[in-house]
Amino acid sequence: MSKLSPMIWAPVVGLLAAATAIAAACGVEWYVMSPYGDIGAYAVEFAVGLTFVGAVLGTLLALGLSLVPGLRRVALFAALALGVYAVTLLIGMRLPARVRMHEFGKLAFRSRPLVFAIQHYEAEHGVPPPSLNALAPKYTSRVPGTGIRAYPKYVYATGELAALHEGNRWVLEVSTPSGLLNWDRFVYLPNGKYKEYDYGGVVERVRDWGYYWE
Numbered sequence: 001m002s003k004l005s006p007m008i009w010a011p012v013v014g015l016l017a018a019a020t021a022i023a024a025a026c027g028v029e030w031y032v033m034s035p036y037g038d039i040g041a042y043a044v045e046f047a048v049g050l051t052f053v054g055a056v057l058g059t060l061l062a063l064g065l066s067l068v069p070g071l072r073r074v075a076l077f078a079a080l081a082l083g084v085y086a087v088t089l090l091i092g093m094r095l096p097a098r099v100r101m102h103e104f105g106k107l108a109f110r111s112r113p114l115v116f117a118i119q120h121y122e123a124e125h126g127v128p129p130p131s132l133n134a135l136a137p138k139y140t141s142r143v144p145g146t147g148i149r150a151y152p153k154y155v156y157a158t159g160e161l162a163a164l165h166e167g168n169r170w171v172l173e174v175s176t177p178s179g180l181l182n183w184d185r186f187v188y189l190p191n192g193k194y195k196e197y198d199y200g201g202v203v204e205r206v207r208d209w210g211y212y213w214e
Contacts, residue, residue, distance in 0.1 A: 009077075010076075010077045010078075010080035010081040010084065011080060011081070011084045013081045013084075014080070014081040014082065014083065014084030014085040014088065015084055015085075015088055017081075017085050018084070018085045018088035018089045018092060019088070019092070021048045021051060021085075021089055022048075022088075022089065022092040022093065022095055022096070024044060024045075024048060025044070025045045025048050025093060025095075025096040026095055026096045026099045028041045028042060028044050028045045028096070029045075029096045029097075029099040029100045029103070030099055030103070032148075032150045032178075033099075033100065033103035033104075033107075033148055033150070034148070034149070035147055035148065035149055036149055037148065037149050037150045038149065038150060039150045039177065039178075039179075042178055042179040045096065045178075045179075046179060048089070048093075049093075051085075051089070052086055052089050052090065052093075055082045055083075055085045055086040055089070056082075056086050058078065058082045059078075059079050059082040059083045059086060062075045062076070062078040062079035062082060063075070063079045065078075066079060100178075101204065101206055101211065103148075104176075104186055104206045104209070104211055105206050105207055107146055107147070107148065107174070107186065107209075108188075108206055108207035108208065108209045109207065110144075110146070110147055111146075111154075111172070111188065111209075113140065113144070114132075114135075114140065114143075114144055114154065114172070115172065115188060117135045117139035117140040118132075118135065118139075118156075118170060118172070119190075120139050121134070121135060121139050122169070122170075127169075128158050128169050128170040129158075129170075130158065131156065132154065132156045146174055148174075151174050151175065151176050151186075153174070154172055154173070154174055155172070155173050155174065155175060156170065156171070156172055157170065157171045157173075158170045158171075165187075165189060165195075165198065166189060166191060166193040166194075166195065167191070168189050168190055168191055169190065170190060171187065171188070171189060171190075172187070172188040173185050173186060173187040173188065174186040174187075176211075182214055183199075183200060183201075183214045184201065184211065184212060184213055184214045185199045185201075185211075185212045185214075186206070186209055186210075186211050186212075187199065187209060187210045187211075187212060188208070188209050188210075189210065192208065194210040198210075198212060199212040199214070200212070200214050201213045201214040
């Protein structure tokens with residue numbers, strides 16, 4: 001093996017490791033958003049995040065050890081592999097979020113019949129339904145779930161609570177936490193006026209809904 005081998009193979013090792021970690025995180029997002037998923041799977045994504053911290057610290061440590069003559073080659077290999085891993089992971093971890101938003105786009109589409117049922121009730125009665133249960137059986141055969149086991153229910157609000165959000169007469173939302181101390185929400189506002197900052201987070205539009213990243 002030549003003296004240049006660490007410089008050749010270290011980035012490959014880092015890239016392959018990062019690709020594996022990113023793929024695992026994407027798989028977690030797909031699984032959680034599936035009809036049989038569980039929010040506990042986010043432990044895997046949390047572990048991937050910890051490896052980023054470990055890779056940064058490991059890179060710094062390896063660079064320091066590279067000053068020791070007997071450890072120079074091994075330390076440089078480790079520093080380069082860990083550095084490439086950390087940078088690739090930092091860039092690539094945008095992909096799991098895109099998988100998540102793609103699945104919420106599907107949820108927004110599946111939610112259209114429920115939204116239409118509420119609008120139909122409001123058009124006939126002049127006021128929004130007092131609860132989602134009031135829609136069945138005339139406006140919908142049953143109150144649907146989201147189809148996502150981790151986030152199974154719609155939360156519906158009217159009156160003053162709804163009016164707090166840009167004066168809407170009713171609001172439909174799904175609580176979508178993605179781990180400990182996280183309170184993301186997926187929200188539908190009938191008037192379409194989503195604040196850039198609301199619900200304690202920043203909004204990202206997903207079809208005619210808003211996803212608030214806490």
